[in-house]
Amino acid sequence: MNLxxxxxxxxxxxxxxxxxxxxxxxxxxxxxxxxxKTLVLERGRNVEHPNYPTAxxxxxxxxxxxxxTQEDLKQQGVQNRTGYTIRQSTKHWFVNDLxxxxxxxxxxxxxxxxxxxxxxxxxxxxxxxxxxSPMDFEANAKEGVAIPWPVSYNEIAPWYEYVEKxxxxxxxxxxxxxxxxxxxxxxxxxxxxxKELKKSMMDKFGRMLTxxxxxxxxxxxxxxxxxxxxxxxxxxxxxxxxxxGAYFSSNSxxxxxxxxxxxxxxxxxxxxxxxxxDEKLGKATGVKVLDAETGEQLEFYAKVIFLCASTMGxxxxxxxxxxxxxxxxLGNDSGELGHNIMDHQLGVGAGGEYDGFDDMYYxxxxxxxxxxxxxxxIGKDKRDYLRGFGYQGGASRQxxxxxxxxxxxxxxxxxxxxxxxxxxxxxxxxxxxxxxxRNFVEMxxxxxxxxxxxxxxxxxEFHENELNMRKDMKADAAEMLEAAGIxxxxxxxxxxxxxxxxxxxxxxxxxxxxxxSVLNKYNQVHACKNVFVTDGSFMTSASCVNPSLxxxxxxxxxxxxxxxxxxxxxx
Amino acid sequence: MxxxxxxxxxxxxxxxxxxxxxxxxxxPELTYTPSFFTKEQAETVSExxxxxxxxxxxxxxxxxxxxxxxxxxxxxxxxxxxxxxxMTGLTEFEADMKASFGDTFVYLDAEKQTQAFQKHHxxxxxxxxxxxxxxxxxxxxxxxxxxxxxxxxEPGATQVLQYEAVPGRYTGCxxxxxxGKAWAS
Numbered sequence: 001m002n003l004x005x006x007x008x009x010x011x012x013x014x015x016x017x018x019x020x021x022x023x024x025x026x027x028x029x030x031x032x033x034x035x036x037k038t039l040v041l042e043r044g045r046n047v048e049h050p051n052y053p054t055a056x057x058x059x060x061x062x063x064x065x066x067x068x069t070q071e072d073l074k075q076q077g078v079q080n081r082t083g084y085t086i087r088q089s090t091k092h093w094f095v096n097d098l099x100x101x102x103x104x105x106x107x108x109x110x111x112x113x114x115x116x117x118x119x120x121x122x123x124x125x126x127x128x129x130x131x132x133s134p135m136d137f138e139a140n141a142k143e144g145v146a147i148p149w150p151v152s153y154n155e156i157a158p159w160y161e162y163v164e165k166x167x168x169x170x171x172x173x174x175x176x177x178x179x180x181x182x183x184x185x186x187x188x189x190x191x192x193x194x195k196e197l198k199k200s201m202m203d204k205f206g207r208m209l210t211x212x213x214x215x216x217x218x219x220x221x222x223x224x225x226x227x228x229x230x231x232x233x234x235x236x237x238x239x240x241x242x243x244x245g246a247y248f249s250s251n252s253x254x255x256x257x258x259x260x261x262x263x264x265x266x267x268x269x270x271x272x273x274x275x276x277x278d279e280k281l282g283k284a285t286g287v288k289v290l291d292a293e294t295g296e297q298l299e300f301y302a303k304v305i306f307l308c309a310s311t312m313g314x315x316x317x318x319x320x321x322x323x324x325x326x327x328x329x330l331g332n333d334s335g336e337l338g339h340n341i342m343d344h345q346l347g348v349g350a351g352g353e354y355d356g357f358d359d360m361y362y363x364x365x366x367x368x369x370x371x372x373x374x375x376x377x378i379g380k381d382k383r384d385y386l387r388g389f390g391y392q393g394g395a396s397r398q399x400x401x402x403x404x405x406x407x408x409x410x411x412x413x414x415x416x417x418x419x420x421x422x423x424x425x426x427x428x429x430x431x432x433x434x435x436x437x438r439n440f441v442e443m444x445x446x447x448x449x450x451x452x453x454x455x456x457x458x459x460x461e462f463h464e465n466e467l468n469m470r471k472d473m474k475a476d477a478a479e480m481l482e483a484a485g486i487x488x489x490x491x492x493x494x495x496x497x498x499x500x501x502x503x504x505x506x507x508x509x510x511x512x513x514x515x516x517s518v519l520n521k522y523n524q525v526h527a528c529k530n531v532f533v534t535d536g537s538f539m540t541s542a543s544c545v546n547p548s549l550x551x552x553x554x555x556x557x558x559x560x561x562x563x564x565x566x567x568x569x570x571x
Numbered sequence: 572m573x574x575x576x577x578x579x580x581x582x583x584x585x586x587x588x589x590x591x592x593x594x595x596x597x598x599p600e601l602t603y604t605p606s607f608f609t610k611e612q613a614e615t616v617s618e619x620x621x622x623x624x625x626x627x628x629x630x631x632x633x634x635x636x637x638x639x640x641x642x643x644x645x646x647x648x649x650x651x652x653x654x655x656x657x658m659t660g661l662t663e664f665e666a667d668m669k670a671s672f673g674d675t676f677v678y679l680d681a682e683k684q685t686q687a688f689q690k691h692h693x694x695x696x697x698x699x700x701x702x703x704x705x706x707x708x709x710x711x712x713x714x715x716x717x718x719x720x721x722x723x724x725e726p727g728a729t730q731v732l733q734y735e736a737v738p739g740r741y742t743g744c745x746x747x748x749x750x751g752k753a754w755a756s
Contacts, residue, residue, distance in 0.1 A: 058728075059723045059728065059755075060724050060728065063643070064640075064644045064647055065719050065720065066723070067644065068648065070650065189742065189744070190743050192744045233737050234739065358747070359746060359748065360744055360747060361746070361747040362742055362744065362745055363738065363741070363745050364740050364741035365738060365754075397753070399722075399754065399755070400732065400755070404714055410623065410624075410685070411625060411627060413624070414629070418731065418732065418752045420747070420754070
């Protein structure tokens with residue numbers, strides 16, 4: 001008997017965090033810093049800063065000029081749908097699709113891009129970091145779309161500030177109502193052509209162009225507690241992992257902070273596939289874990305559980321946690337669990353060439369572009385669709401690859417290539433996708449992954465609002481470039497599935513009413529108070545800005561609330 | 572069949588014999604052991620690459636290992652369809668060398684090689700401009716792979732172009748005269 005009790009004690013913690021990406025890292029940091037003994041479970045392998053295997057290699061150290069082989073594409077064909085993720089330098093950050101299958105409803109793509117390792121997608125993320133605006137939080141209620149957000153901008157604003165001071169966001173204050181400023185580190189510079197476009201857009205359209213707001217260290221960071229964060233070196237090799245810790249990742253930032261408290265136990269190779277629900281207590285008492293290395297089935301217990309396993313990961317765990325109280329998945333009294341999948345629609349925009357600034361160039365590789373904040377459906381502007389979009393893009397001078405299409409070869413080519421080519425400028429839209437009950441994910445018990453666990457099946461597509469918006473995303477891009485004197489303009493509109501924005505969200509949305517939502521305003525499961533979900537699944541709408549900063553702010557706020565509730569013995 | 576005939580053609584006449592018969596130069600030395608190409612195909616592609624990026628006061632395609640790069644990337648990264656397109660293009664290219672210039676590419680003298688390449692290259696550049704969505708003609712496939720291999724090699728990136736492993740700063744607008752050469756990446 002005593003042995004059993006001892007064993008259980010070893011497996012019992014104050015808190016469990018599932019996942020180590022952007023949200024899990026923040027949950028781990030906040031919980032441990034508040035003194036909770038916290039078990040952090042990660043389904044993939046361990047990755048410790050600054051040990052990123054390809055981070056300091058030069059291009060000539062990779063086989064095949066860093067291109068994927070046919071064998072790579074066989075193993076990771078779905079992960080390569082982006083066209084940029086499966087490279088010799090980065091492929092180890094993305095899952096093997098043969099080992100980790102999922103199902104798409106016939107004729108409807110869902111592009112699920114992910115990596116299973118400590119740090120999750122915080123290693124490969126785009127680092128673009130934007131606050132939501134009051135307008136974003138109010139839109140659902142005003143327009144009668146889906147359900148209202150239970151949180152206002154004013155409630156979350158202090159938490160944005162809280163996380164920004166730790167993360168370090170480089171950017172330019174612009175004082176725009178639709179894109180509130182963060183607490184900024186110095187902005188990166190625009191180049192000559194980007195400055196031209198900025199001026200033209202303001203003069204001719206009254207629209208803003210600003211430098212991208214990115215989670216990079218560009219100046220003194222007040223905290224720098226980890227000692228692992230250094231200034232950006234402008235190598236633009238971020239997605240390999242940054243040995244300088246110049247951009248924010250769980251590995252360089254939150255997990256070291258959590259480890260420093262002495263309160264964190266990090267357990268990689270631990271696949272959480274189910275929550276343990278105690279019907280009498282009306283609480284989740286722990287998690288069921290499959291050890292990915294040994295195949296062992298384990299259980300761990302805690303007073304409070306934070307699901308930060310990514311939108312689809314956390315949704316999977318909830319859907320797979322069935323009990324007589326929750327026959328349709330834990331917390332799913334509303335029937336909304338797995339529904340309302342959103343993303344950002346992209347792959348549409350325009351580009352062209354700029355004549356001029358032949359005597360101007362740039363130095364260093366800026367791992368950032370320009371940002372054009374949303375201007376549609378703001379003020380007097382009214383479109384035949386709801387919400388809006390922003391653009392990301394940039395200008396650069398053509399390099400050696402332009403020579404393929406040019407008439408020269410031999411000595412002439414070798415000489416000509418030493419001069420940079422024409423300036424080119426391109427912008428791509430990131431459009432808001434509305435929450436729609438028809439876009440959903442469900443368990444697939446017929447198809448199993450390599451561990452014998454059930455998998456996910458997606459049924460999603462873009463609807464009328466997205467498709468109407470997309471027309472503007474293309475036409476406006478061309479119009480603004482043309483107005484700035486860009487020549488030889490081309491437009492592009494490449495079809496994607498939902499998911500290709502790698503901003504999937506919405507499958508366990510928060511709301512005031514438990515009948516129509518899974519979580520309350522503190523990311524707490526309405527019907528199971530000691531379970532919190534703080535990854536993208538909580539999102540009630542999508543805005544058009546990159547979501548990670550918002551996940552961080554909500555995670556920190558949810559932990560603060562959870563610890564207060566624990567102290568009050570409410571959970 | 573075309574390809575087989577070409578290979579047989581080599582086997583029957585023999586490179587040395589052909590060289591003597593045509594009064595042309597001897598077979599070029601291969602700088603690597605091909606895995607995807609036959610020896611003869613490898614020689615042609617190797618010479619084409621060197622014609623596109625010759626050795627000057629900086630290394631050329633061969634010195635940068637481009638021929639071996641092309642052999643490997645075709646084998647490992649190309650779909651079967653694209654491999655076949657390349658090989659068909661190579662066979663047709665050689666057929667035209669024989670028909671129009673009297674010998675396989677590697678045995679033509681330097682002037683004829685340049686003339687022959689120029690003819691195919693001009694036509695290919697023209698075709699690619701007219702129909703940018705069509706797959707690239709053979710000589711542009713070779714050119715693209717040559718440039719890719721060369722400018723991602725250490726000599727190409729650091730000696731012909733300019734490369735900084737760790738720039739340490741970003742300057743958005745700088746006079747070209749101060750920056751110097753084009754960046755490799």
